[in-house]
Amino acid sequence: MNLLFACIFFVASLLFTIAIILLRLFKNRRENAKKIYQDQIGDFINECLFNEEFDIEAEAERFRAEWLKTNLRRKIAIRQILIFNENLKGESEKQVKRLFYLLRLDQFVFEILKKSAWHQQSRALYVMSELKVLKPALVAPFLHSKIHGVREQAIYYFLKTSDSDPLRFFENLTVELTLWEQLYIQDSLQNVYQGKIPDFSQWLEHPLLSVRLFAIRMIREFSQFENIATLIPMLNHRDPLVRKETIKTLCRLNFEKLPSILLAQFQKEEENVKLEIINAIRSLGTLAMLQDLRSNIKEDENRIALKLLKAEKKLKLLTTE
Amino acid sequence: MLQSNNLPAISILAPAYNEEANIVENVRSLLTVNYPYFEIVIINDGSKDGTLNQLISTFQLIEDDTPYHNFIPSKDINRVYRSSSHSFRNLKVIDKKNGGKADALNAGINACSHEIICCIDVDCILESDALLKLIKPFLNNKNKVIASGGIIRIANSCIIEDGRIIEVKLPEKFIAKAQVIEYFRAFLMGRMAWSRIDGLMLISGAFGMFDKQTVMDAGGYNHNTVGEDMELLVRMRRVMAEKNTPYTVGFIPDPLCWTEVPQDWNILYRQRNRWTRGTIETLWLHRKMMFNPKYKILGLLSAPYWMLFEWLAPIIEFCGILFFMLLLLFGKVNWFYVSSFFLASYSFIVLFSITAIFFEEYSFQQYKRTNYIYKLILTACLEPFILHPYIVWSSLKGNIDLIRGKKSWGEMQRTGLRNSAKT
Numbered sequence: 001m002n003l004l005f006a007c008i009f010f011v012a013s014l015l016f017t018i019a020i021i022l023l024r025l026f027k028n029r030r031e032n033a034k035k036i037y038q039d040q041i042g043d044f045i046n047e048c049l050f051n052e053e054f055d056i057e058a059e060a061e062r063f064r065a066e067w068l069k070t071n072l073r074r075k076i077a078i079r080q081i082l083i084f085n086e087n088l089k090g091e092s093e094k095q096v097k098r099l100f101y102l103l104r105l106d107q108f109v110f111e112i113l114k115k116s117a118w119h120q121q122s123r124a125l126y127v128m129s130e131l132k133v134l135k136p137a138l139v140a141p142f143l144h145s146k147i148h149g150v151r152e153q154a155i156y157y158f159l160k161t162s163d164s165d166p167l168r169f170f171e172n173l174t175v176e177l178t179l180w181e182q183l184y185i186q187d188s189l190q191n192v193y194q195g196k197i198p199d200f201s202q203w204l205e206h207p208l209l210s211v212r213l214f215a216i217r218m219i220r221e222f223s224q225f226e227n228i229a230t231l232i233p234m235l236n237h238r239d240p241l242v243r244k245e246t247i248k249t250l251c252r253l254n255f256e257k258l259p260s261i262l263l264a265q266f267q268k269e270e271e272n273v274k275l276e277i278i279n280a281i282r283s284l285g286t287l288a289m290l291q292d293l294r295s296n297i298k299e300d301e302n303r304i305a306l307k308l309l310k311a312e313k314k315l316k317l318l319t320t321e
Numbered sequence: 322m323l324q325s326n327n328l329p330a331i332s333i334l335a336p337a338y339n340e341e342a343n344i345v346e347n348v349r350s351l352l353t354v355n356y357p358y359f360e361i362v363i364i365n366d367g368s369k370d371g372t373l374n375q376l377i378s379t380f381q382l383i384e385d386d387t388p389y390h391n392f393i394p395s396k397d398i399n400r401v402y403r404s405s406s407h408s409f410r411n412l413k414v415i416d417k418k419n420g421g422k423a424d425a426l427n428a429g430i431n432a433c434s435h436e437i438i439c440c441i442d443v444d445c446i447l448e449s450d451a452l453l454k455l456i457k458p459f460l461n462n463k464n465k466v467i468a469s470g471g472i473i474r475i476a477n478s479c480i481i482e483d484g485r486i487i488e489v490k491l492p493e494k495f496i497a498k499a500q501v502i503e504y505f506r507a508f509l510m511g512r513m514a515w516s517r518i519d520g521l522m523l524i525s526g527a528f529g530m531f532d533k534q535t536v537m538d539a540g541g542y543n544h545n546t547v548g549e550d551m552e553l554l555v556r557m558r559r560v561m562a563e564k565n566t567p568y569t570v571g572f573i574p575d576p577l578c579w580t581e582v583p584q585d586w587n588i589l590y591r592q593r594n595r596w597t598r599g600t601i602e603t604l605w606l607h608r609k610m611m612f613n614p615k616y617k618i619l620g621l622l623s624a625p626y627w628m629l630f631e632w633l634a635p636i637i638e639f640c641g642i643l644f645f646m647l648l649l650l651f652g653k654v655n656w657f658y659v660s661s662f663f664l665a666s667y668s669f670i671v672l673f674s675i676t677a678i679f680f681e682e683y684s685f686q687q688y689k690r691t692n693y694i695y696k697l698i699l700t701a702c703l704e705p706f707i708l709h710p711y712i713v714w715s716s717l718k719g720n721i722d723l724i725r726g727k728k729s730w731g732e733m734q735r736t737g738l739r740n741s742a743k744t
Contacts, residue, residue: 002658002661002665003664005668006661006664006667009668009669012672013671013675016672016676016678017675017698020675020678020682020694023679024694027686178461178462179460179461180457183328184322186327187322187324187325221327305390310387
């Protein structure tokens with residue numbers, strides 16, 4: 001029996017060793033091939049963009065038939081097109097996008113979306129976003145993907161390709177947004193999306209809590225002062241997370257009456273909301289208001305007591321300065 | 322996302338004890354971490370050398386009188402410092418009485434400002450996006466995430482410049498090469514698999530991220546064990562399970578942190594001796610979890626696995642060798658059985674190591690030179706004869722030392738990555 005196991009393990013070890021060596025040789029070869037392919041497709045794109053006598057349509061057809069034969073070549077072609085697309089503007093950028101369609105790489109990307117593994121789908125969605133391939137119906141199902149990476153890229157697609165209503169996909173959302181996705185959307189709104197920023201109050205009644213919280217946060221980040229009145233009732237919302245975010249937002253929007261409202265609310269609040277109240281009063285209230293809170297702190301609320309102490313110190317420092 | 326202004330702030334806690342020679346360079350390296358909002362808290366754990374003076378003079382430290390509260394017990398803090406220079410505004414130094422690594426980290430937790438803490442060894446080299454990758458599970462999970470860790474890599478012999486790895490090299494010494502394979506086995510196979518079934522019992526003390534509130538609720542690091550990193554995570558998980566709160570522990574399958582491993586047999590002995598004592602202490606402290614269905618995977622699978630394969634396996638192996646010697650003494654050895662058993666166990670351990678190398682080659686392929694692969698395969702074949710018996714012996718001695726009541730860490734000398742490897 002031992003000998004049998006020894007033989008099995010030995011053969012398996014040998015097979016794995018061979019696999020490791022073959023894998024290394026394969027990767028080395030592929031790396032070398034990649035460099036050559038990159039140069040070849042680079043030269044072709046350069047010709048298309050900068051040689052005025054070049055018949056793009058005919059040459060693209062020829063190039064596609066003769067050169068774009070393997071998936072590796074297609075992937076490298078897409079990568080090179082993305083690099084050119086990122087670095088060029090105006091007519092050249094349009095020409096690069098045109099080339100993408102002429103080489104029928106859009107069909108290749110759609111195939112990946114339909115059949116491939118999640119990490120390839122994620123990359124395909126990224127390509128569609130960057131090259132603004134308008135196929136929202138094809139991408140929409142990926143908003144419900146269980147794989148975060150895919151869902152993230154689907155969200156990015158809608159933000160990147162939208163001209164006026166970047167968060168329309170919220171209507172189709174049925175799964176809560178994670179904090180990471182919320183940050184991702186916020187960053188994309190701030191850095192990628194170029195249209196008009198929407199009024200976030202329209203999502204304050206959204207069925208998903210994460211979308212409501214996101215909307216409150218965005219009112220703060222994009223300084224939508226016009227929504228102060230809509231937010232005030234949310235200070236009494238049943239969910240402490242909503243109350244906490246509302247306090248933060250109203251504080252940032254410099255809502256003057258906030259300290260007096262919060263003073264009355266402090267005692268009945270949860271610990272995390274209390275911490276936020278202290279922050280808000282430190283920012284908008286007075287030292288006397290902070291000192292008023294002291295009598296409402298229970299003996300075992302060490303975190304709150306420490307926060308209050310720090311806030312008082314900071315405020316004293318500010319007033320003496 | 323690294324440019325995002327909206328990521329949560331992180332407190333990086335790094336205890337330092339007698340690190341005068343490298344502390345300034347180490348802190349400078351930490352200050353270059355690529356993440357939008359973080360503070361670095363260096364805890365000088367009663368160093369007897371000039372660690373604190375070096376920090377004060379280089380980073381222009383002044384006393385910081387921001388109040389703090391000892392939520393978790395730790396030895397007295399002498400002073401807290403912050404930098405008067407704007408360039409180092411996110412640096413905080415705590416000077417405290419000596420109490421060991423666990424105590425130093427507890428002091429850091431009490432005095433740090435942010436809700437997510439990252440505990441690291443001060444001389445570790447972090448990948449530039451390590452913090453971003455490690456915080457992702459905290460933000461991208463439906464359940465509460467209490468901790469997250471990643472793959473630790475071995476930096477011996479690598480070329481390092483300005484606190485960054487610029488070329489990955491295979492260590493020259495056999496002892497370090499064998500540990501490379503050990504780390505492959507532990508991280509690419511073991512921890513990856515345990516994280517898949519949410520059964521992780523250990524986030525390496527060299528680099529791990531934690532939810533501060535959960536750490537405080539669990540009582541912080543335990544001073545009375547030498548395996549404080551494992552004990553903390555097990556206790557946090559136990560507290561969460563007892564509160565019936567859904568939670569998870571994140572694991573990032575990417576190399577995030579590079580550390581130096583012992584290249585000296587005596588230091589390796591001390592390290593493994595300590596790991597064994599830490600494991601036994603943790604398992605003993607949390608024996609209630611063993612085979613207890615209330616703790617699910619942790620009680621039914623992880624804890625029994627650690628008991629059998631991490632604690633008892635060296636003892637069983639040693640007993641087997643003793644029994645074989647007795648049989649040899651009395652001339653009762655069945656040589657056919659012995660040879661076939663030896664071949665089976667040897668080929669199994671080689672298979673295990675080769676599989677780990679295969680995973681590395683398939684996924685990260687960090688060792689780019691082709692001849693490194695042949696060296697690693699050769700090391701995998703030799704390791705069972707050279708390193709493994711030594712590890713078994715160190716573990717056995719760990720058991721004996723624990724029974725004798727030994728509590729010390731043992732001196733862990735490092736050659737210093739930044740100085741030795743810079744070329």
